[in-house]
Amino acid sequence: MLRLEGIRKLYGEDGDNPVEALKNINLEVKRGEIYGVVGYSGAGKSSLIRCVNLLEKPTAGRVIVNGKDLTKLPAKDLRTERKKIGMVFQQFNLLHSKTAFGNVAMPLILEGYSKEAIHDKVMKLLSFVGLADKADHYPEQLSGGQKQRIGIARALATDPHVLLCDEATSALDPDTTNAVLDLLKQVRDEMGITILLITHEMNVIRDICDKVAVIDGGMIVEQGTTINLFTSPQTDIAKSFVRTVLNDALPEATWKNILEKGSSNSVYRILYKGESANSPLLSNIAKKFSVDVNVIHGTITTIQGQPFGNIIIEFIGDSREVNIVVKYVQEQNTTIREVAADGI
Numbered sequence: 001m002l003r004l005e006g007i008r009k010l011y012g013e014d015g016d017n018p019v020e021a022l023k024n025i026n027l028e029v030k031r032g033e034i035y036g037v038v039g040y041s042g043a044g045k046s047s048l049i050r051c052v053n054l055l056e057k058p059t060a061g062r063v064i065v066n067g068k069d070l071t072k073l074p075a076k077d078l079r080t081e082r083k084k085i086g087m088v089f090q091q092f093n094l095l096h097s098k099t100a101f102g103n104v105a106m107p108l109i110l111e112g113y114s115k116e117a118i119h120d121k122v123m124k125l126l127s128f129v130g131l132a133d134k135a136d137h138y139p140e141q142l143s144g145g146q147k148q149r150i151g152i153a154r155a156l157a158t159d160p161h162v163l164l165c166d167e168a169t170s171a172l173d174p175d176t177t178n179a180v181l182d183l184l185k186q187v188r189d190e191m192g193i194t195i196l197l198i199t200h201e202m203n204v205i206r207d208i209c210d211k212v213a214v215i216d217g218g219m220i221v222e223q224g225t226t227i228n229l230f231t232s233p234q235t236d237i238a239k240s241f242v243r244t245v246l247n248d249a250l251p252e253a254t255w256k257n258i259l260e261k262g263s264s265n266s267v268y269r270i271l272y273k274g275e276s277a278n279s280p281l282l283s284n285i286a287k288k289f290s291v292d293v294n295v296i297h298g299t300i301t302t303i304q305g306q307p308f309g310n311i312i313i314e315f316i317g318d319s320r321e322v323n324i325v326v327k328y329v330q331e332q333n334t335t336i337r338e339v340a341a342d343g344i
């Protein structure tokens, strides 16, 4: 549905200090997928999303939407194809002089739709985003979450195939963020729209993305399914992003206690994924082996509908028996490793 091939973006290429914001970006989003791009400030996220709808022309590379390379289209055809790409902005970008109705109607007026058709479509979209009763309200009379719903309704007005979301929830509080993320999921599930979103918030990736790419210094440094990225991040930057929501480092005070007891060599991290998160692993260990299991720290979270457990435990018992237990855990298709000196 959407493919980026070898995208480069160089700003100020004719000046003394050109900035290479994107370096050879390759990415494929399948129809109906929600694909997230996560990165720190300055990583190149905005440049990337702006290159997708050609608000910025890539210096090199191809942007293929529905089989068409947008970078090769003449201006008139590009305008037609752009209508199939909706855009949702962090700051909503609503016209303050227009009501909610007027904002959603805008793209349809520009398209020359009849008054009746506009009324029908706008009211349907306002109902879809749960704001039919706010049709006559102006943006200043709406909350941030409501403004974003209007922004989404406006983006849907031209029946896009792809929705690009630029930090769509970054200006919202956590509860409102959840509601807007649910709405985006509904857009995908009920309308079959493919979504590419950029964010610096890993909870957004965890909550709605099927796949994710981590971008750093204008390059994709890691990409894959959301569950794989969360359960086995490879790069330091992906690990640090995952840590922002899983908070899996052992608290310093707990680690200090363990060191004082001299039992640091029997502290392990166990990562459960999917099915194995449901199996009573710890109680099995306690039943089968003569070691005690002390859970020190941990989180269990749901990623793409699958439970994922990340817990730190201390085995209390003979070290030979502990080694046997570690082997047993590995045989259960579960990751286990000693916790390092920094509690990670």
Ligand SMILES: Nc1ncnc2c1ncn2[C@@H]1O[C@H](COP(=O)(O)OP(=O)(O)OP(=O)(O)O)[C@@H](O)[C@H]1O
Binding pocket: 011, 012, 019, 020, 021, 039, 040, 041, 042, 043, 044, 045, 046, 047, 048, 200
């Ligand atoms: N119009 C521009 N002219 C020159 N340099 C630019 C321009 N836009 C972005 N850059 C530079 O390109 C790099 C990537 O910026 P970009 O805005 O794409 O990152 P970002 O990940 O979206 O950051 P943020 O989350 O802070 O918006 C940065 O070094 C930035 O300074």
